[in-house]
Amino acid sequence: MKRLVAGIMTATLVAMTGAALAAPPADTLAEVKKKGVLVAGVKDSLPPFGYIDEKSRQIVGYDIDFVNAIARKLGVKVELKPVTSASRMPQLQEGNIDLIAATMTKNPERAKQIDFSHTYFFTGQKFITRKGSVKSLKDLEGKKIGTAKGSTSEQNAKKALPSSTVLSFDDYPQAFLALQQGKVAAVTTDEAILAGILAKAPNKERFEIPNVQISDEPYGIGMRKGDKAFVDFVNKTILEMEKSGEAKKIFDKWFGPHTQFHLKRNFKITADK
Known part of the structure; x- marks a missing residue:
């Protein structure tokens, strides 16, 4: 009986330790810089936001260009993880990805569970x-x-x-x-x-x-609730992208008059009220 109890206690301790290891970081900004990789949840079958390019076999698109710009600012590499509309928030909350850049509309219900960047696309x-x-x-x-x-x-x-x-x-x-x-x-x-x-x-x-x-x-980049340093960094980065013209350049690349997805850019990235 003692051996059985000891076994149960050991198994419980291992499970608790594993859970602790799997917990998402409290400070994503510091953690991403430490590991040197930004893991982003993106779509992989939704042109022109995120899809697999037939020639390169890499995931490319509007969302991916924003992820790459954020990673460059951080000085880290990018790892893209395909997500669906249903899986993206659980993946973020479980710590499997650092942010969501996957055509995600900002709304009050979602904002109770995760934090969003300023609007970086509007449709x-x-x-x-x-x-x-x-x-x-x-x-x-x-x-x-x-x-x-x-x-x-x-x-x-x-x-x-x-x-x-x-x-x-x-x-x-x-x-x-x-x-x-x-x-x-x-x-x-x-x-x-x-x-x-x-x-x-x-x-x-x-x-x-x-x-x-x-x-x-309005689309926002999704991050874990209360992850203020990371949210502030992403917001500062995309505001700078708007000011420098990089954000418009990305829009024109995917939605400009020379593309098959031609749309008018009827928004600018601004600090949300």
């Missing part, structure tokens, strides 16, 4: 539909709408279209495949993401993004 939630099928929101009432699990798009669609059925997929490309197959009447998320999906579609002439918007979507 609005719209729909991809079959060409000519939707002129107003009313045309989508009672229909099946596709989106991604764990996204704000999921919640916004349910609020805007209470009579519709919102079907949630692992990612937006899967939702778009459902639209192509006629399983949903529309795919909804932020316009910038929809533009990326549509640009890559082989049969894009059959689809469109109607001028039907249901929300504003």
